[in-house]
Amino acid sequence: MNLDMYNPFVIPFAFGVVILFVNLAIAFVSWLYRLDKVQRRQIGKNIISFKTLAAIWEAIRECLFHRNIFKTNPILGYMHFSLAFGWLMLIVIGKVEAVAYEGQYFTNPWLAIFFRFFEDGRDYPYKEVLTFVMDFLLCFVLSGLLLAFIKRMYSKLLGMRKTTKHTPSDRVALISLWCIFPLRLLAESSTAAIEHNGGFLTQSLGNLLAFLPVEKFVTPLWWAYSIALCLFFVFMPFTRYMHIFTEVLLIFLRKWGVIESQKHTGYTDIEINSCSRCGICIDVCQLNTAAKINDVQSVYFIRDVRDLSLDRHIANNCLLCNRCVQACPVGIETTMIRQIYRYKQGNEDIPFYEYINTSKYTEGKNSAPILYFAGCMTHITPGIIDSMKNIFDKADDKYIFIDEDKNICCGRPLRQQGFLEQAEVLKEKLTSIIKDSGAEVLVTSCPICYNSFANEYNLDIKVLHHTQYIKELIDKGKLNLSKQDVKLVYHDPCEISRGNNIYEEPRIIINSIGNLHSTKNEKDDTLCCGGSLANIELNTEQAALITSQTLDVLTKPNPDFIITSCPLCKKTFTKNCSNNKILDISEIVSRNI
Amino acid sequence: MQHFDTIIIGGGPAGLEAAARLSKFDKHVLIIEKDPALGGKLLLWDKLFPDFASSEELLHQLIENIKNDNVKVSLNTGIKEIENEGGLWNIIDNHNNKYSAKALLLATGFDVFDASRKEEYGYRIYPNVITSVDLEKILSGEVSHAEPKKVVFIQCVGSRDEKVGNHFCSKNCCICAVKQAIEVKEMYPNSEVYCFYMDLRMFGESYEELYRKAQQDYGITFIRGRVSEVSPTYHGQVQIKAEDTLLSRPIRLTADLVVLMVGMEASEGTVEIGKKLQIGGNYDYFKSKNQHLADNLTYLDGIFVAGTSKRQMSIPETMKDAAAAALEINNYLN
Numbered sequence: 001m002n003l004d005m006y007n008p009f010v011i012p013f014a015f016g017v018v019i020l021f022v023n024l025a026i027a028f029v030s031w032l033y034r035l036d037k038v039q040r041r042q043i044g045k046n047i048i049s050f051k052t053l054a055a056i057w058e059a060i061r062e063c064l065f066h067r068n069i070f071k072t073n074p075i076l077g078y079m080h081f082s083l084a085f086g087w088l089m090l091i092v093i094g095k096v097e098a099v100a101y102e103g104q105y106f107t108n109p110w111l112a113i114f115f116r117f118f119e120d121g122r123d124y125p126y127k128e129v130l131t132f133v134m135d136f137l138l139c140f141v142l143s144g145l146l147l148a149f150i151k152r153m154y155s156k157l158l159g160m161r162k163t164t165k166h167t168p169s170d171r172v173a174l175i176s177l178w179c180i181f182p183l184r185l186l187a188e189s190s191t192a193a194i195e196h197n198g199g200f201l202t203q204s205l206g207n208l209l210a211f212l213p214v215e216k217f218v219t220p221l222w223w224a225y226s227i228a229l230c231l232f233f234v235f236m237p238f239t240r241y242m243h244i245f246t247e248v249l250l251i252f253l254r255k256w257g258v259i260e261s262q263k264h265t266g267y268t269d270i271e272i273n274s275c276s277r278c279g280i281c282i283d284v285c286q287l288n289t290a291a292k293i294n295d296v297q298s299v300y301f302i303r304d305v306r307d308l309s310l311d312r313h314i315a316n317n318c319l320l321c322n323r324c325v326q327a328c329p330v331g332i333e334t335t336m337i338r339q340i341y342r343y344k345q346g347n348e349d350i351p352f353y354e355y356i357n358t359s360k361y362t363e364g365k366n367s368a369p370i371l372y373f374a375g376c377m378t379h380i381t382p383g384i385i386d387s388m389k390n391i392f393d394k395a396d397d398k399y400i401f402i403d404e405d406k407n408i409c410c411g412r413p414l415r416q417q418g419f420l421e422q423a424e425v426l427k428e429k430l431t432s433i434i435k436d437s438g439a440e441v442l443v444t445s446c447p448i449c450y451n452s453f454a455n456e457y458n459l460d461i462k463v464l465h466h467t468q469y470i471k472e473l474i475d476k477g478k479l480n481l482s483k484q485d486v487k488l489v490y491h492d493p494c495e496i497s498r499g500n501n502i503y504e505e506p507r508i509i510i511n512s513i514g515n516l517h518s519t520k521n522e523k524d525d526t527l528c529c530g531g532s533l534a535n536i537e538l539n540t541e542q543a544a545l546i547t548s549q550t551l552d553v554l555t556k557p558n559p560d561f562i563i564t565s566c567p568l569c570k571k572t573f574t575k576n577c578s579n580n581k582i583l584d585i586s587e588i589v590s591r592n593i
Numbered sequence: 594m595q596h597f598d599t600i601i602i603g604g605g606p607a608g609l610e611a612a613a614r615l616s617k618f619d620k621h622v623l624i625i626e627k628d629p630a631l632g633g634k635l636l637l638w639d640k641l642f643p644d645f646a647s648s649e650e651l652l653h654q655l656i657e658n659i660k661n662d663n664v665k666v667s668l669n670t671g672i673k674e675i676e677n678e679g680g681l682w683n684i685i686d687n688h689n690n691k692y693s694a695k696a697l698l699l700a701t702g703f704d705v706f707d708a709s710r711k712e713e714y715g716y717r718i719y720p721n722v723i724t725s726v727d728l729e730k731i732l733s734g735e736v737s738h739a740e741p742k743k744v745v746f747i748q749c750v751g752s753r754d755e756k757v758g759n760h761f762c763s764k765n766c767c768i769c770a771v772k773q774a775i776e777v778k779e780m781y782p783n784s785e786v787y788c789f790y791m792d793l794r795m796f797g798e799s800y801e802e803l804y805r806k807a808q809q810d811y812g813i814t815f816i817r818g819r820v821s822e823v824s825p826t827y828h829g830q831v832q833i834k835a836e837d838t839l840l841s842r843p844i845r846l847t848a849d850l851v852v853l854m855v856g857m858e859a860s861e862g863t864v865e866i867g868k869k870l871q872i873g874g875n876y877d878y879f880k881s882k883n884q885h886l887a888d889n890l891t892y893l894d895g896i897f898v899a900g901t902s903k904r905q906m907s908i909p910e911t912m913k914d915a916a917a918a919a920l921e922i923n924n925y926l927n
């Protein structure tokens with residue numbers, strides 16, 4: 001250690017760094033320790049594979065360049081980018097500068113941080129370039145900081161409706177973060193006033209300061225800079241800024257195939273701590289934009305889970321529409337975490353659904369290659385069932401209608417409400433009905449059931465939503481549709497759009513019947529119909545606000561019919577709109593064969 | 594431009610009764626009716642509760658009352674524009690005729706609830722699910738129907754139902770179902786008739802008696818419980834799923850004919866004019882100035898309202914309301 005290069009003001013900084021790394025180590029180890037078996041197995045399986053390389057690339061892209069935020073909101077993206085990338089480069093180039101100055105690789109660890117103070121004016125390689133670059137980087141970071149400041153003051157200016165509320169430790173960290181770079185600028189400039197070692201920025205400012213008694217406050221400024229760093233490092237692990245490090249870990253785990261399980265695990269903590277509270281999820285949530293409920297969105301939910309202050313109503317007040325998940329630049333599975341927090345302990349003494357006799361439904365009907373499962377919601381829109389029957393007949397496809405007697409539910413609504421054990425019983429029963437049938441394809445009319453069969457069941461037969469099935473029939477030439485001169489729009493139901501990516505099939509079908517017009521919110525940006533079974537907190541007026549927001553978008557092009565492919569969406573829309581105008585895709589197909 | 598003392602929009606019971614009264618006060622009246630015939634929703638009913646009076650006869654009488662020089666009728670006429678100009682109301686109709694009057698009476702009435710919006714009941718999907726309006730045609734003999742063995746009435750279709758956005762009670766369907774159930778029983782004495790209700794609101798004169806008669810003399814079964822869905826059976830019947838909320842038991846019932854007692858909603862014309870003049874209130878019905886004191890007045894000078902364009906009313910109530918409106922208008926004109 002070179003004691004010429006030491007001043008007591010580096011102590012707070014050094015102390016902060018040590019505390020930060022101890023805290024980080026404790027947090028990371030405890031999270032990883034609390035992963036469940038499946039999650040650990042995933043890591044073991046994929047850690048040595050290309051997935052790791054992909055994760056490195058993604059970490060650079062997201063944590064340094066914040067590409068996803070850029071895509072949603074370029075100004076916000078720049079803000080994150082300048083702070084993250086700029087700061088890192090200040091450290092890296094600072095180190096390069098220190099190495100160049102000392103002429104050896106090992107320098108005092110703080111030298112890069114407080115370089116201008118210790119530099120004595122002697123020449124070293126690339127001196128001018130490095131000084132310029134360092135000033136430039138400082139400028140870059142300060143510009144981001146300025147944006148952050150403006151965002152805080154006029155959050156609307158950046159297109160955000162609302163920024164998030166802060167806890168006390170958040171506030172300390174925030175204020176110290178805001179102080180770090182201005183203090184660094186002042187400290188370096190005052191040193192430049194005396195030593196004339198600044199760059200274009202610090203020297204110019206230094207020249208201005210030279211008229212003041214700079215000698216008196218130059219050391220205190222370096223002290224203040226160091227203390228600001230110390231405060232930020234000490235508080236950071238307990239604030240949203242923890243996301244800076246956690247997100248990297250999250251990216252790796254996700255790339256290795258780790259997903260949320262049904263209980264709170266270390267992975268849940270990692271997800272929660274990866275939220276930067278950017279607030280993007282507030283803006284896309286219809287509970288906010290239509291129903292004017294603005295304290296339940298993912299960012300608040302995650303904050304409350306993290307602070308152990310979660311109110312059950314917040315966990316429940318969500319449509320599970322996944323709009324926020326789609327928009328979240330970090331890709332946090334907030335809806336999965338909500339489901340974890342909706343868990344309701346069942347009474348183990350009471351057996352569930354014993355009365356369902358699984359053998360009854362397919363007995364003696366083993367001949368059909370197709371199973372049709374309408375789903376509970378479809379049973380309240382019997383027009384869809386009628387149309388599907390017609391389509392099966394016209395295509396000459398034999399099928400078994402397994403829930404014709406409305407005997408069984410796929411279990412997803414229960415699961416969404418946290419009745420996992422009950423849902424599990426239904427899943428087993430229905431799985432055995434499906435397995436025993438010997439069929440090869442399962443067709444369902446309900447996106448909720450589809451989501452459940454495709455992602456929650458482990459079925460070894462092909463699962464199709466009826467949009468996919470009809471599209472296959474058209475491809476095979478089994479259905480001949482006649483094209484009419486009608487104006488149609490399509491509403492993508494949440495459960496088959498985001499996450500299941502069924503976007504093209506319905507559009508191809510609709511275009512072979514009429515003229516499909518696009519709407520403002522379509523495909524993965526689709527809105528919720530307002531009828532979501534996942535939200536039991538909303539009252540009917542609030543739900544109606546969501547419905548009319550969505551209908552407004554759909555009726556904008558003035559279509560003859562609004563087509564959807566979900567019985568629940570259809571049913572919900574008819575509350576505000578004549579039933580003659582809203583059709584399920586199967587109905588319009590059935591009418592045009 | 595033709596000038597009248599009063600223009601009445603809507604030629605149903607309210608419009609006709611008000612016109613008759615105003616003509617007696619020697620006022621010149623124009624009735625504008627969008628349909629090809631006078632009578633409004635009266636034309637949809639064969640017999641009226643609670644006394645099984647013939648609606649045809651009633652309508653005949655109402656029309657007789659307006660046959661005088663003071664009343665002119667314009668059928669097949671819609672309204673394009675309503676405007677106030679210097680205290681006069683100017684109207685342009687869809688044939689571009691222009692009229693003016695000092696007073697306008699809005700008697701644009703109600704529409705029956707579109708039962709296909711409650712798709713779970715299968716209206717327009719299963720042929721044996723019909724509405725109370727369709728049933729009238731069977732009862733009058735206009736439409737024939739195979740003799741049903743089991744008939745189920747479902748009350749409150751489109752009324753008192755948050756799911757369709759109508760929280761209000763349509764008021765007339767309870768007693769109408771009692772009337773129709775008796776008529777079905779008279780037409781098909783061997784049939785079993787069931788009626789699912791939430792409450793039975795027998796508010797009018799001799800309604801309660803008729804309800805008792807339906808049970809005691811006709812053996813009609815009233816079950817308290819809301820029907821959740823109707824589905825087809827293999828034998829071309831329909832099955833009803835409901836809960837008997839008095840016995841707290843789920844029930845299923847198979848029927849040959851299901852009658853949906855459709856509620857009342859503000860009519861298209863009511864909604865349209867309400868928006869144009871900004872006098873719409875709850876559920877798009879017209880809003881009167883004061884329910885107790887000035888129920889035929891609106892916040893606009895010279896605009897009067899009567900009948901079911903304001904809220905749900907029975908026919909006798911409608912007629913009284915129209916008579917009251919005529920009196921108000923007469924005062925206003927003098």
Ligand code: SF4
Nearest residue numbers: 275277278279281328
């Ligand atoms: S959940 Fe995602 S979108 Fe919402 S604030 Fe956190 S990081 Fe941003």
Ligand code: SF4
Nearest residue numbers: 285318319321322324
């Ligand atoms: S899932 Fe939908 S309703 Fe729930 S918080 Fe996200 S955007 Fe809002």
